[in-house]
């Protein structure tokens with residue numbers, strides 16, 4: 138997808154105050170600009186070049202704005218775009234206590250005051266379908282150390298994988314950061330609140346609950362869908378960044394650990410600023426991403442291929458105007474960073490193949506359903522096996538010979554194979570005929586009158602509208618032959634051309650070449666399920682199967698109170714009832730198989746007989762030749778040998794026998810293929826009969842009555858499933874019941890349920906943890922324990 142160049146969108150949010158410096162901070166009428174005016178410092182004298190007025194133009198100013206409006210302005214569009222595959226980043230920057238955490242997290246005690254992150258989670262889950270995979274991670278950078286706020290690590294902080302920022306072709310990732318799949322809003326909120334309570338917080342003069350770390354809550358969205366036959370994967374992530382606040386050490390009067398934290402924070406923010414300056418300059422080719430952990434982690438979240446939004450949080454009091462100026466400068470620089478958001482989509486070839494396979498299975502099931510509705514229960518749609526192809530070939534040959542009137546076709550593959558066979562035969566015939574003609578005759582263009590006259594003179598016949606000339610008469614005393622006459626059958630052909638002459642006999646070349654498909658008496662088996670064959674012993678018993686089933690039922694069967702019938706007895710019943718159709722097919726296939734075997738024996742015997750007869754004739758011909766040679770040979774005027782009638786009839790007979798032999802041999806080959814195929818069908822039927830019987834036997838006699846009822850169509854379970862009503866009956870505890878009640882009795886804002894549930898869970902969990910640790914500390918001093926947290930009113934947990 139083509140990227141469209143955009144810029145980072147920047148907003149300024151002013152923390153409400155009763156002491157707003159109206160004369161120093163002014164907003165433009167369109168709410169997109171902010172002017173700062175600082176009075177000249179009289180102490181610096183008359184010559185004072187210090188700038189006193191600044192004007193900043195941004196994408197919006199949020200002043201006295203509710204959390205809801207702030208979200209709509211800053212985040213809603215970005216999240217919508219993330220849902221279609223664009224990465225998005227929202228970052229809050231500003232001096233300490235200016236409202237960054239309030240903007241990102243909000244005051245979590247009250248739903249109305251929840252910040253951007255809980256709202257993003259809500260929007261994501263509102264919009265995503267079940268096929269979308271959502272995961273979250275929560276990273277903290279504290280004093281240049283990466284830590285996982287959702288880690289299951291022990292408090293000692295030991296972890297198998299040391300956390301590190303790693304560059305990869307797709308961007309950067311944090312090695313060792315846990316990423317948690319979440320299936321609904323509440324899950325994600327649980328993790329958010331959980332992580333939030335793990336953040337490093339400290340108190341200083343400007344903020345009682347100052348975040349001492351940079352935190353990045355990331356939501357990964359992965360959706361897959363079909364585009365024609367391809368499976369498209371769209372991946373995106375939304376990075377929600379709450380930076381630690383910059384602070385003037387003099388103002389915050391921090392000391393000790395808090396002072397150390399402040400130094401780290403200021404340093405990393407200063408690297409961030411340098412990076413922003415570099416990113417905003419299109420001429421810069423080196424970007425100092427690696428200067429700090431923060432800038433390195435943000436490598437693919439600032440600009441690049443993502444939608445980026447910055448919220449600069451400022452305080453409205455005059456005393457903070459220097460910091461406000463600094464934040465606005467930062468925002469203005471950010472505004473100059475260009476981005477090229479692109480949809481992160483990939484095609485999953487493996488997924489495509491899987492999806493297609495799934496579709497094939499579905500289509501096959503649909504076909505099977507259709508077949509069973511029209512009583513074509515045994516049709517298969519798999520590619521034809523060699524045996525099936527041989528069977529079709531055999532049917533086509535027989536059809537051409539007139540031995541059968543129809544070719545049984547039940548699916549498209551068979552249609553294609555039949556056509557293929559016809560084509561093959563046609564082209565074989567064409568080549569054979571042409572080769573034979575060429576070996577015997579010279580083909581001359583009939584419009585070439587000179588040539589025609591010449592060949593007429595030499596004794597030529599017209600064959601199928603072409604003039605043909607015999608090249609030589611080596612084999613027999615054949616001079617001319619009406620080729621077309623051979624089409625009407627060899628006997629007729631011979632008769633019509635027989636022009637007995639005293640001095641010799643006219644004969645035609647062998648007609649075998651055109652009779653590749655001599656009528657055969659063999660019968661046809663439907664390659665897949667011709668059950669219409671009426672020959673053979675229809676009532677062949679199923680002795681083999683009976684033997685297999687005569688094994689007694691398992692011991693546990695007999696221990697059952699219902700005492701199921703023995704398998705052989707049950708099998709008889711099965712064949713009469715449910716299994717009657719399979720049994721019928723089995724018997725029919727078996728009878729066809731027997732008939733084929735019988736026919737094959739007959740054909741083999743006949744071939745042997747013909748062979749012996751041919752050998753006899755060959756001997757007789759040899760003797761004739763000897764005799765002719767001894768008596769002296771007759772030759773015509775052209776020097777060609779003239780044979781007598783006896784020898785001629787022997788030759789003709791030998792020719793007929795050869796033909797018969799070939800046709801018998803071909804039939805035998807066909808029969809062999811048929812037998813092989815039939816045998817397979819019989820085996821398949823036998824197995825099917827047994828397996829169906831086993832299922833029927835189990836269902837009828839071994840599965841308990843209530844389970845059988847449930848398994849029936851319309852029953853409440855399918856094999857492998859737990860009845861939903863049983864799942865629903867699983868005991869819920871008091872808390873669950875209470876929460877369910879809350880859900881139904883909170884009609885005013887049903888969307889808040891997940892938020893409150895997650896909040897309650899996290900609070901309970903932490904209250905419990907705190908209580909336990911306090912208890913340990915207090916050593917047998919039970920009483921009232923405080924359970925206070927950031928952005929949360931004090932509450933009390935009674936310890937009994």
Ligand SMILES: Nc1ncnc2c1ncn2[C@@H]1O[C@H](COP(=O)(O)OP(=O)(O)OP(=O)(O)O)[C@@H](O)[C@H]1O
Pocket residue numbers: 151152153231232233234235236237238239240244344346347348349380381382383450
């Ligand atoms: N827009 C606002 N409306 C109401 N209260 C706000 C607003 N912004 C901030 N506050 C309040 O101001 C106090 C400080 O805000 P917050 O903790 O969000 O600041 P911060 O920028 O995150 O500070 P730090 O960088 O020190 O963590 C909080 O009590 C918060 O509830």
